[in-house]
Amino acid sequence: MVLLANRDRRRAPHGGGTRTGTASRSIRQQRWFAPLLLVAPAVVWLVVFNIWPSINTVVLAFTNAKPLGGGSFVGTANFERMLDDDQLVYALINSIVYMLVCLPLLTVLPLLLALLVEKRLPGITFFRTAFYTPVIASAVVVALIWNWLLDDRGAINAIAQSLGFLSGPLPFLTDRWLLLFSAISLTIWKGLGYYMIIYLSALGNVSRELHEAAAVDGAGVVRRFLSVTVPGVRNTMLLIMVLIMVSALRVFSELFILTNGTGGPGGRVMSVVMLIQMYSRGFTGNLGYASALSILLFVITVGPMVVLARMNRRS
Amino acid sequence: MPATTRAYAFNSVSPREKVLRYALLLVVLAITVGPFLWQLSTSLKGAGEDIYTSTPSFLPAEPTLDNYVRVSETVPIWTFAGNSLFVAAFVVIGNAVGATLAGFALARLRFRGGKFIFALIIATLILPGEVTIIAQYITIREMGLADTLVGVALPGTIGMLNILLMWAAFRAIPQELDDAAKVDGANVWQRLIHVGLPNVRGMLSVITIFAFIGAWDDFLWPLIVLTDPSNYTLTVGLQYLNGAFSANPRVIAAGTMIAFIPIVIVFAVLQRFFFRGVEEGAIKG
Numbered sequence: 001m002v003l004l005a006n007r008d009r010r011r012a013p014h015g016g017g018t019r020t021g022t023a024s025r026s027i028r029q030q031r032w033f034a035p036l037l038l039v040a041p042a043v044v045w046l047v048v049f050n051i052w053p054s055i056n057t058v059v060l061a062f063t064n065a066k067p068l069g070g071g072s073f074v075g076t077a078n079f080e081r082m083l084d085d086d087q088l089v090y091a092l093i094n095s096i097v098y099m100l101v102c103l104p105l106l107t108v109l110p111l112l113l114a115l116l117v118e119k120r121l122p123g124i125t126f127f128r129t130a131f132y133t134p135v136i137a138s139a140v141v142v143a144l145i146w147n148w149l150l151d152d153r154g155a156i157n158a159i160a161q162s163l164g165f166l167s168g169p170l171p172f173l174t175d176r177w178l179l180l181f182s183a184i185s186l187t188i189w190k191g192l193g194y195y196m197i198i199y200l201s202a203l204g205n206v207s208r209e210l211h212e213a214a215a216v217d218g219a220g221v222v223r224r225f226l227s228v229t230v231p232g233v234r235n236t237m238l239l240i241m242v243l244i245m246v247s248a249l250r251v252f253s254e255l256f257i258l259t260n261g262t263g264g265p266g267g268r269v270m271s272v273v274m275l276i277q278m279y280s281r282g283f284t285g286n287l288g289y290a291s292a293l294s295i296l297l298f299v300i301t302v303g304p305m306v307v308l309a310r311m312n313r314r315s
Numbered sequence: 316m317p318a319t320t321r322a323y324a325f326n327s328v329s330p331r332e333k334v335l336r337y338a339l340l341l342v343v344l345a346i347t348v349g350p351f352l353w354q355l356s357t358s359l360k361g362a363g364e365d366i367y368t369s370t371p372s373f374l375p376a377e378p379t380l381d382n383y384v385r386v387s388e389t390v391p392i393w394t395f396a397g398n399s400l401f402v403a404a405f406v407v408i409g410n411a412v413g414a415t416l417a418g419f420a421l422a423r424l425r426f427r428g429g430k431f432i433f434a435l436i437i438a439t440l441i442l443p444g445e446v447t448i449i450a451q452y453i454t455i456r457e458m459g460l461a462d463t464l465v466g467v468a469l470p471g472t473i474g475m476l477n478i479l480l481m482w483a484a485f486r487a488i489p490q491e492l493d494d495a496a497k498v499d500g501a502n503v504w505q506r507l508i509h510v511g512l513p514n515v516r517g518m519l520s521v522i523t524i525f526a527f528i529g530a531w532d533d534f535l536w537p538l539i540v541l542t543d544p545s546n547y548t549l550t551v552g553l554q555y556l557n558g559a560f561s562a563n564p565r566v567i568a569a570g571t572m573i574a575f576i577p578i579v580i581v582f583a584v585l586q587r588f589f590f591r592g593v594e595e596g597a598i599k600g
Binding site (some may be wrong): 005026032035036037038041043044045046048049050051052053054055056057060065067113116117119121125126127129130131132133134136137138139140141144145146147148149151153154155158159162191192193246248250251253256257260261273276277280281287290291294295297298300302306 | 328334336337339340345346347348350351353354358367368370371380387388412413414416417419422424425426429432435436439441442443445447448449450451452453454456469470472473475479493502503504528531532533534535538539546549550553554557564565568569570574575578579582583586588590
């Protein structure tokens with residue numbers, strides 16, 4: 001221990017090596033093991049709950065491990081099974097639709113919202129907090145609320161019919177595509193406040209002088225938005241686009257609650273994460289196949305991140 | 316004249332713009348908060364009141380708390396709430412302590428392996444939680460913690476992202492402050508308590524709020540870990556209430572409010588810390 005303490009003294013950049021005595025030795029001795037004590041819990045969690053599960057996911061993908069224990073090596077059977085899994089095809093199609101709808105709407109609408117709440121008008125904190133409410137609510141709570149709003153006899157169908165827009169209720173929760181688009185609208189509704197806050201934080205860096213100069217040159221609101229605001233938040237926008245794509249691929253709770261865990265008509269309104277969950281439970285579960293699906297999920301979510309890294313490097 | 320318009324445009328807001336802005340703010344308010352109020356209204360409507368009327372009425376005719384009693388007769392909703400609270404408290408304390416200690420050590424102390432640990436923590440961030448959730452479940456099962464609340468809480472007890480956020484906050488403290496403390500003979504612990512902590516309160520409250528919200532709202536992970544209904548957290552319990560009983564919308568509405576109201580209170584009380592953090596640029600995704 002003394003040896004280690006001495007070695008540390010030599011390495012320490014600010015080590016008060018000129019001072020001697022028992023007091024300074026006790027400080028010195030604390031110095032070499034104190035950092036390790038402080039990071040020890042984090043390292044345990046890093047290894048046990050982050051690194052090991054990553055490795056184990058790959059190992060499990062080559063087995064047919066069962067939720068209740070047991071299982072054996074099955075080679076690449078799980079990956080072959082993915083190739084002709086109809087539900088997985090539906091899940092991937094749904095993910096693509098999810099991304100295509102969410103990406104433009106959640107990139108633009110929250111930016112407009114951020115501009116709306118940017119000016120420090122009286123009561124603006126209340127509005128900011130209120131717009132953030134759907135973000136802090138659980139996706140389960142939000143989905144149950146929309147489940148009721150979108151019900152055949154719920155408020156949205158009732159209002160649409162009493163105003164004469166519809167002659168009968170729209171089957172938001174039983175039709176394959178309506179169900180998917182209901183879930184998408186719910187995700188967008190819940191995400192507005194989240195991305196609004198990120199934009200709000202970025203808007204502080206957009207040059208006020210540039211805005212004023214553009215206005216003096218006669219640029220209108222739209223023009224200034226496109227040539228001052230948008231370039232000013234460009235990097236944030238790229239980050240947000242990646243976050244939107246990744247979260248569209250990870251969607252679970254909305255679809256699970258709106259379809260009551262069934263995946264909708266014919267199990268077609270599924271997401272990849274919903275399939276992973278489905279195979280994680282009960283006697284029919286297969287953790288090996290669920291792990292293979294997890295690896296697929298990882299591969300498709302890394303895509304958007306690589307794209308961002310590339311675009312960032314270019315700018 | 317142009318001078319005044321310009322002054323309106325950039326320093327204050329013209330009356331016309333003000334009216335327009337408030338009108339838009341109210342429209343967005345109705346869209347974002349309206350559904351919650353509608354659910355609250357449904358939860359307060361008595362069994363005698365028709366909730367399927369063709370022109371929905373926002374105010375309950377005879378407000379009643381009956382549905383809150385009935386939801387607790389249908390499922391043990393207060394046990395679920397207690398379970399959620401246990402998990403959330405566990406995760407909040409774990410992160411407040413674990414992420415602070417590690418963030419401090421990585422940001423302010425030099426030691427062998429520090430950089431390597433930091434790199435590994437960064438690397439874990441590209442991994443969406445759902446990817447490792449199955450292997451995570453196996454780990455918990457091997458620990459004998461399947462179907463327990465500790466099993467639900469444990470993996471998130473020290474979040475890697477929270478360590479990085481605390482690292483960034485500690486990193487922002489001027490080196491001179493630290494050096495001065497060192498010259499005065501302060502040890503590592505004293506520097507953390509007297510120099511570090513007072514300067515990272517904003518970030519600490521942000522990670523605490525998010526640890527609470529994250530644990531309270533989480534659905535997929537407790538759904539995988541828990542099997543016995545008496546161990547359910549609120550989110551899993553609500554799904555169970557909705558699925559198994561297809562109970563009447565008033566009762567489900569009451570259940571969702573029991574899960575929703577505590578989080579709103581927590582956020583309303585702490586939101587000023589959160590928005591201060593946002594303005595300091597603490598939240599970047």
